[in-house]
Amino acid sequence: MAKILAIESSCDETAVAITDNGKLLSNVVATQISVHEKFGGVMPEIASRLHTENITVCLKEALDKAKVNLEDIDAFAVTRGPGLIGCLHVGLQAAKTLALLYKKPLIPVHHLAGHIYANEYVGEFVFPLLAIVVSGGNTEFVLMKDHMDFEIIGETKDDAVGECYDKVARVLGLPYPGGLPIDLAAKRGKPVYPLKEPDSPDGPYDFSYSGLKTQVINLVNTIKQRGEKVNVDDMAKSFQDVAIGVIVKRAKKAIEQYGVSQVILAGGVSANSYLREQMTALLAGSKTKLIIPPLWCTTDNAAMIAKVAERLYDLGVFAPLSLGVDPNWKIDHWKDF
Amino acid sequence: MIKLLLDSSDKRLVVAIAQRDKIIDSVDYEAWQKQSEFMVLEIDNLLNKNNLTRKDIESVSVGKGPGSYTGVRISMSIAKTIAFALNIPLYTISSLALICHSFEKPSIGIMNARSKRSYVGVYDKGKAIMEDCILENSELLAYIDEHPDYLLCGDLAYLGLKGEEENIAEELLRLSVKENEEENPLGARPVYLKDSYDQGHFKTIVRKMLPSDLDAVKSIEDATFHNPYTKEQLAAELNENPVSGMYVAVVDHEVVGFIDFMITFNSSTIVQIAVKEEFKRKGIGNMLLGQMIKDCESKEDVVEFITLEVRVSNAPAIAFYKKHKFSEITIKKNYYSDGEDAIYMVRSL
Numbered sequence: 001m002a003k004i005l006a007i008e009s010s011c012d013e014t015a016v017a018i019t020d021n022g023k024l025l026s027n028v029v030a031t032q033i034s035v036h037e038k039f040g041g042v043m044p045e046i047a048s049r050l051h052t053e054n055i056t057v058c059l060k061e062a063l064d065k066a067k068v069n070l071e072d073i074d075a076f077a078v079t080r081g082p083g084l085i086g087c088l089h090v091g092l093q094a095a096k097t098l099a100l101l102y103k104k105p106l107i108p109v110h111h112l113a114g115h116i117y118a119n120e121y122v123g124e125f126v127f128p129l130l131a132i133v134v135s136g137g138n139t140e141f142v143l144m145k146d147h148m149d150f151e152i153i154g155e156t157k158d159d160a161v162g163e164c165y166d167k168v169a170r171v172l173g174l175p176y177p178g179g180l181p182i183d184l185a186a187k188r189g190k191p192v193y194p195l196k197e198p199d200s201p202d203g204p205y206d207f208s209y210s211g212l213k214t215q216v217i218n219l220v221n222t223i224k225q226r227g228e229k230v231n232v233d234d235m236a237k238s239f240q241d242v243a244i245g246v247i248v249k250r251a252k253k254a255i256e257q258y259g260v261s262q263v264i265l266a267g268g269v270s271a272n273s274y275l276r277e278q279m280t281a282l283l284a285g286s287k288t289k290l291i292i293p294p295l296w297c298t299t300d301n302a303a304m305i306a307k308v309a310e311r312l313y314d315l316g317v318f319a320p321l322s323l324g325v326d327p328n329w330k331i332d333h334w335k336d337f
Numbered sequence: 338m339i340k341l342l343l344d345s346s347d348k349r350l351v352v353a354i355a356q357r358d359k360i361i362d363s364v365d366y367e368a369w370q371k372q373s374e375f376m377v378l379e380i381d382n383l384l385n386k387n388n389l390t391r392k393d394i395e396s397v398s399v400g401k402g403p404g405s406y407t408g409v410r411i412s413m414s415i416a417k418t419i420a421f422a423l424n425i426p427l428y429t430i431s432s433l434a435l436i437c438h439s440f441e442k443p444s445i446g447i448m449n450a451r452s453k454r455s456y457v458g459v460y461d462k463g464k465a466i467m468e469d470c471i472l473e474n475s476e477l478l479a480y481i482d483e484h485p486d487y488l489l490c491g492d493l494a495y496l497g498l499k500g501e502e503e504n505i506a507e508e509l510l511r512l513s514v515k516e517n518e519e520e521n522p523l524g525a526r527p528v529y530l531k532d533s534y535d536q537g538h539f540k541t542i543v544r545k546m547l548p549s550d551l552d553a554v555k556s557i558e559d560a561t562f563h564n565p566y567t568k569e570q571l572a573a574e575l576n577e578n579p580v581s582g583m584y585v586a587v588v589d590h591e592v593v594g595f596i597d598f599m600i601t602f603n604s605s606t607i608v609q610i611a612v613k614e615e616f617k618r619k620g621i622g623n624m625l626l627g628q629m630i631k632d633c634e635s636k637e638d639v640v641e642f643i644t645l646e647v648r649v650s651n652a653p654a655i656a657f658y659k660k661h662k663f664s665e666i667t668i669k670k671n672y673y674s675d676g677e678d679a680i681y682m683v684r685s686l
Contacts, residue, residue: 043615045406045589049526052410056421056523070422086407089373093414096377100384101391101422167560170614210559218563218675225650225677321381324374 002074002313005062005098006306007055009091010083010111011137012042014054016062017302018073022310024121025066027296027303030054033177048086055094062302070102075318077107077309079114080337081329082137088325096321105318107309110334111300112138113150115266117311118297118304126262126289130254132247134275135267136162136177139247141205141254142331148311150331153254154205161243162269164209168216168239172232182236183272189237193219197246205250212242240274248278255288264291271298338395339387341380341419342509345372345412346404346432347448347492352379353506354387362387363506372411380415391423398428398513400435400505402528403456403469404448409527420522427522428513433458433469435508436491438501444488445481449495451590452542456530459487463512471530541621543628546575546583546595553592554585561611563648564674574608584628586612586621596625598632600640605633607645626661633686640686646672646679658682 003025008015012032018025032042032050063070078095081088099106116131131142139162140155159167162179169178174185195215200206216239223230255263263283269275276292283290297304312318319337326337339361342353350372353363364379384390399416402409409432420427433446439460448456455477459467472480474496481489481498493500519525546554551572558565566574574581580601586594594612598605607629612621633640646669647654655665663682672679 048406048410049529052414052417053524053526055414056417059418059421060523086410089407089411090414092373093377093411094418097380097415097418098422100377100381101419214563221563221650222675321378322374 002310003068003072004075004077004107004306004309004313005070005073006077006109006302006309007059007091007095008079008111008114008300008302008305009051009055009087010079010081011087011300012047013300014051014058014091015300015302015305016058017306018062018066018068019303019306019310020066020068024303024306025068026062027301028058028062028065029299029301030058031299042084044084044086047084048090051087051090055090059094070098073098073102073104075099075105075107075309075313076102077109077305077312079111079305080108080319080323081326082111083325083327085325085327088327092323092325096323100321105313106321106323107312107317108319108323108337109305109308109312110329110331111305112140112142112266112331113148113308113334114304115297116142116144116264117307118266118293118301119264119291120307121297121303122294123291125264128258128260129262129264130251130258130260131264131266132251132270132279133266134161134247134269134272136160136166136269138267139207139209140331141250143254143258143260148315148334150334152330152332153258154200154203154207154250156207156209157201158208158210159213161207161209161247162267164213164243165269167213171217171220172230172235174232174236177268179269179272182240183274185233185236186240186274187237189231189233189235191238191241192231192234193238195219195238195242197242200250205254207246207250209243212239240272244272244275244278247275248282251279252282260288262289262291265293268298268300271295339389339393340510340513341394341397342506342513343376343380343397343412343416344400344432344435344505344509345376346400346402346409346435348405348408349503349505350376350379351400351505351509352376352383353509354383354389355510358510360506360510365506370407372408376411376415394419394423394425396426396428396513398430398509398517400432400509401429401525402432403450403471403530404432406527406529409529413525413527417522417525420519420525427519427525428517429519429525430509430512430517431458431465431469431528432456434460434463434465434512435505436503437508438488438490438504439463440511442488443486444490444501445484447477447489447491447493447496447500449492450530452587455496463514469528469530541586541588541593541619541624543584543586543624546585548572548575550585550592550595551575554595557592557595557611557613558609560614562609566609581608582629582632584625586616586625588616594621594625596629598629600633600636602638603641605629605640605643607643622657623661630686642683642685644681644683646681648673649678649680655680655682658684
């Protein structure tokens with residue numbers, strides 16, 4: 001095992017973490033949320049600019065906190081994709097430069113593998129395992145029969161669930177990002193508004209969230225047209241029941257079909273209290289175990305990138321200095337770079 | 338000890354090594370959109386070839402922009418990381434100064450900023466005699482005419498002119514001086530010059546919609562309308578409808594709004610107009626509508642009035658049209674497929 005420095009810059013957080021034999025020595029995250037708030041979403045050009053400004057500050061802070069020198073690092077890891085292309089470039093240059101200067105291996109890490117492996121900070125994996133990856137950019141079911149063995153058994157064909165939360169929040173006049181405000185409002189509301197569960201577009205575990213978003217928008221407009229007021233709490237609850245309900249329902253089916261021993265939640269939307277509650281209830285008393293990531297792991301960070309990098313270090317998966325980014329990298333192609 | 342010199346602010350990739358104020362080795366080639374892959378690799382190759390390690394580097398110099406946003410970020414990220422890791426000075430130098438030959442003669446450094454504009458900087462002996470700025474190409478040409486004694490520098494084929502060949506590595510070395518040293522290398526940032534989003538300044542251009550805009554327009558369509566057109570319908574409007582006119586508003590190469598209208602004999606109809614949420618209330622709708630009116634006025638057959646239908650519930654749109662001198666004429670009952678009424682609005686030209 002080794003000392004690893006990992007960099008993550010795929011969206012709106014600039015992050016650097018250092019681990020030593022699996023132990024997290026430092027985990028620095030510079031978030032840009034307050035900047036993107038006023039635009040109601042991440043502006044890629046602005047995010048890329050902020051990464052460029054923040055990157056060395058984060059590196060310094062991570063090294064200072066971990067009390068290690070760059071000379072002590074055994075490998076430099078970086079998120080290569082998926083994510084926003086301009087943002088990915090920045091972290092990639094920093095990691096490549098360090099690998100060059102210190103003549104140490106460069107490890108390319110898949111962002112979603114990071115979110116999945118974040119769970120290793122709280123529990124050990126038992127296979128076969130179903131990873132429910134839900135975030136602002138992704139909604140997919142990943143089946144793992146072993147470490148670093150990813151099979152996508154279902155995914156969204158349009159909007160990601162987190163994206164849908166952000167858009168619905170905007171319609172309801174709630175702040176960005178929309179996940180937490182909707183979750184909070186839903187706790188006070190009743191599911192009185194009729195929203196249809198979205199179909200599975202292709203396979204049984206595929207998702208489509210753009211239709212649900214449109215349903216909410218139309219319903220809100222119809223109510224306003226009638227001169228009535230939308231009850232935000234009730235709309236949030238009605239929406240959340242369907243948005244999360246469909247994930248839980250399909251998870252149940254997948255768990256049965258694949259004889260899954262363990263389910264893990266990953267990605268930003270795994271912070272959602274209703275999803276956590278419903279999955280806990282679904283698996284209560286069953287043989288299938290559930291790991292829920294600590295809240296700090298549900299947002300983007302580099303600790304999770306380091307976690308995957310440790311495995312890749314042991315496997316000897318290293319990249320040449322000509323490594324490029326891949327904004328659409330598929331998790332089952334994590335070896336192709 | 339060596340100075341490491343880097344630039345990727347336009348289409349090229351420049352890496353050079355200088356020892357005792359002389360360039361001892363360099364690479365310089367066109368690597369448009371490949372700088373992310375190759376820049377670090379080229380640094381590695383050059384150091385290895387010359388039997389050098391990190392311990393031999395005494396300073397790092399970089400072109401800080403203006404130029405390609407991604408390009409300047411790539412070399413800036415690398416340079417910052419090196420300066421931080423090795424705790425050595427970081428020199429950041431205007432990319433326009435780098436394309437000048439200002440130690441020979443006063444020079445105008447020019448780079449294509451696209452959308453009919455240029456990045457322009459004027460230098461003499463390495464000092465700016467006009468601060469780096471962005472000019473409309475017409476303004477630039479006028480400036481060039483007024484200063485016939487200045488040397489034109491850069492790749493000026495897009496202006497139909499010939500500029501002096503660049504020698505970026507040499508200029509990087511010459512300009513690695515105290516005035517260009519970053520006081521706080523950790524916080525160093527590129528110079529973009531263009532639109533400062535923070536202050537809400539946007540340079541918007543309106544141009545005819547192209548087939549390559551279809552996906553961007555479709556996503557604005559979906560975010561805006563209750564019953565959005567399918568991509569096929571939009572494509573048909575664009576390619577097949579002989580009376581339709583479609584324009585897009587573009588900010589920084591990103592389509593942020595569009596208008597679709599029809600001109601039939603003496604009247605014109607707005608079919609759709611939409612602007613991306615985060616770009617609303619910035620005058621983009623006015624520009625799109627203005628373009629339509631310009632089109633109407635340029636027709637040989639006189640176009641006398643513009644008509645449109647708008648949902649009764651769409652108060653912001655109704656206010657927008659009223660501001661543009663549209664009057665409410667009548668209500669069309671059950672106009673929309675979901676049963677909503679439309680207000681029929683008309684203005685004369």
